[in-house]
Amino acid sequence: MPGNATNQSLPIHGNYHGYYSKRPFTRDPRLTLLPAEFFVGKRVLDVGCNEGWVACEIGQFRGARQVIGVDIDDTLIRAAWRRRRTVWSLQSPEGGNISGENHLPPKRQRIDHDTSTMDNDVQNYFPASCEHSYGPLPVPDRGCDAFPHNVMFRTADWVKDEIPEDNIQYDIILGFSISKWIHLNARDEGLRQFFYRVHKCLKTGGVFVFEPQPWDTYSKARRMSETLKENAKHLQLRPDGFGELIEALGFDHGQRLGVTGEGGFRRPVDTYTKQ
Ligand SMILES: C[S@@+](CC[C@H](N)C(=O)[O-])C[C@H]1O[C@@H](n2cnc3c(N)ncnc32)[C@H](O)[C@@H]1O
Numbered sequence: 001m002p003g004n005a006t007n008q009s010l011p012i013h014g015n016y017h018g019y020y021s022k023r024p025f026t027r028d029p030r031l032t033l034l035p036a037e038f039f040v041g042k043r044v045l046d047v048g049c050n051e052g053w054v055a056c057e058i059g060q061f062r063g064a065r066q067v068i069g070v071d072i073d074d075t076l077i078r079a080a081w082r083r084r085r086t087v088w089s090l091q092s093p094e095g096g097n098i099s100g101e102n103h104l105p106p107k108r109q110r111i112d113h114d115t116s117t118m119d120n121d122v123q124n125y126f127p128a129s130c131e132h133s134y135g136p137l138p139v140p141d142r143g144c145d146a147f148p149h150n151v152m153f154r155t156a157d158w159v160k161d162e163i164p165e166d167n168i169q170y171d172i173i174l175g176f177s178i179s180k181w182i183h184l185n186a187r188d189e190g191l192r193q194f195f196y197r198v199h200k201c202l203k204t205g206g207v208f209v210f211e212p213q214p215w216d217t218y219s220k221a222r223r224m225s226e227t228l229k230e231n232a233k234h235l236q237l238r239p240d241g242f243g244e245l246i247e248a249l250g251f252d253h254g255q256r257l258g259v260t261g262e263g264g265f266r267r268p269v270d271t272y273t274k275q
Contacts, residue, residue, distance in 0.1 A: 010224050014181035015073035020053050023265055026123070028054050030176060030211060030269050031062070033257040039064040042171035045201065046070070047158050047194075048178035052080025052151075056087045059151035061123075067151045068165045074155040081153055088148045089137040090126050159186055159194045169203040177267065179242065180213035184221055184228045188237045192245065199249045199274060208251065208272045212239045217264065246272050 016022070031054065040063035046055045049069025059067040071077050131137075139148055154163045159182055175198065183191045198208050215238050222232040237245070243254050251272035259268045 012181075012225050012228060013072050013185060014048070014178065014221075015071070015076055016050070017075065017079070019050050023261075025053075027061075028057055029260040030054075030209075031057060033260065033269050034209070034271075036062075038062070039172065041065050043168070044068070044172045044174065045165070045170045046174045046176070047198075048072075048176065048181070049080055049153065050076050052077075052083040052153055054174065054176065055080065055151055055153070056084055056148075060087060060091070060147040064150060065145065068163070069151070069153045070156050070158045070163055071153070072155070072157045077153045077155045084148050084151055084153075085136045085139065086131060087123075088139055089131045090124050090128065091147075093125070159190055159197065166201050169206065170201055171203060171206050172209060173198050173202055173206070174209045176209075176211045177213060177265075179210070179239070180218060180221060183235060183237070184218065184231055187231050187234055191237060191242075195242075195246055195249055199246075199251065202274045204274055206274045208246070208274070209269065210242075210246070210272065211267050211269045212242055213267060215239050243270065243272075250275050 011017070039058050042064050044055075044058055044064050044067045046058070046067065046069045049055050049071050052069050055067045055069035058064045069077075069080055071080070126137075142149055154165070156163050175194075179191060179194070182194050186193070202208065218232060218235075222228040247253055251274055254270050254272045257269045257271060259266060261267050
């Protein structure tokens with residue numbers, strides 16, 4: 001049950017609140033490893049989206065057609081919807097449209113080729129104090145599929161439960177910093193099921209972008225609860241072997257894009273293409 005996560009006082013699913021205050025970014029460093037055009041026109045699922053920062057960035061600046069963020073924790077999903085509204089409220093009225101023709105839907109989506117410039121011009125056009133003083137800007141009625149309409153969120157334990165959006169296969173599925181939590185809660189079988197679901201829900205040629213947590217980070221996490229401690233005793237799979245498992249499901253050999261993050265967040269990012 002997705003709701004269970006919110007009943008726990010400890011974030012045993014990695015359902016940290018305020019996660020991005022510990023891992024702050026203007027542009028997520030993991031996304032910068034991917035080519036600028038990677039998300040353009042694509043349908044993207046972000047599994048374990050937390051407060052929706054990554055999903056919003058992809059929907060707002062990377063030209064995705066649709067981004068669905070799913071998380072087991074309903075409180076985080078509510079925060080993700082708020083994040084979408086906040087990001088919308090800070091955005092320049094021109095949005096991502098450099099030419100100023102903001103009534104033309106496709107041009108409202110900014111595609112960042114150079115992530116170091118114009119951040120403040122577009123992303124932080126209005127100061128955060130505007131939203132604090134006057135409330136968020138209303139999201140206009142639908143009428144186009146540009147940001148923020150191209151971003152939505154759902155609460156689900158995506159390893160066990162399907163969401164309606166799964167019925168149309170995705171072009172890209174993100175699994176950022178989630179494998180350890182699935183592994184510790186649902187053991188080897190749960191992790192295998194996660195990879196199986198990723199394969200099933202991707203189109204042929206679709207890409208799984210995966211940031212596994214290294215094995216040495218499990219020991220601190222499992223101390224969070226007796227259940228996780230017990231589950232950890234039964235784990236046979238190791239993060240170094242995940243690539244082989246994924247390949248065996250019908251993905252290519254995979255590619256390591258790089259390693260990003262500081263301190264305990266220093267992790268590899270890999271891509272696997274469904275054959
Ligand atoms: C450590 S956070 C990573 C957040 C985000 N993916 C990132 O890297 O920026 C892990 C997230 O996965 C979510 N999560 C864990 N197990 C899940 C499951 N079975 N289905 C959906 N979300 C899950 C947690 O609630 C949490 O928000």
